[in-house]
Amino acid sequence: SIYVTLEPCAMCVGAIQHARIGKIFYGAPDPKTGACGSVVNLMTIKEINHHxxxxGGILEKExxxxxxxxxxxxRKKP
Incomplete structure (x- = not known):
């Protein structure tokens, strides 16, 4: 399992799939590049050999x- 604050992007999901990680737990959805359902869901593509x-939504606000x-x-200037 992997635990992250932000929904993984497509590249991160690819790395997770290649590493054969079974579960992804994430807090906040990513409305711009989320690849676990927010923008695209790479978890459900049948041609991918590992799912x-x-x-998501675990402590989403926090x-x-x-x-x-x-x-x-x-973004703050020093």
Whole structure:
């Protein structure tokens, strides 16, 4: 299993599938590049030989705030 704050993008889902990780637990959905159901669902493509179960919305508000705070700190000038 893997636990992340943000829904994985397509590249991350590909790495997760190649690593044969069985479950993805994520907090906040990604409305721009989410590949576990927000934009596209790579978990359900039958041609892909490994499927992971994606479980999202875990502490969604808290994870969203962590991400907002992180990127706000990156945009601040020193």
């Amino acid at each position: 992971a179960e994606a479980i 994870c969203g705030q962590i991400l907002k705070d992180f990127f706000l700190s990156k």
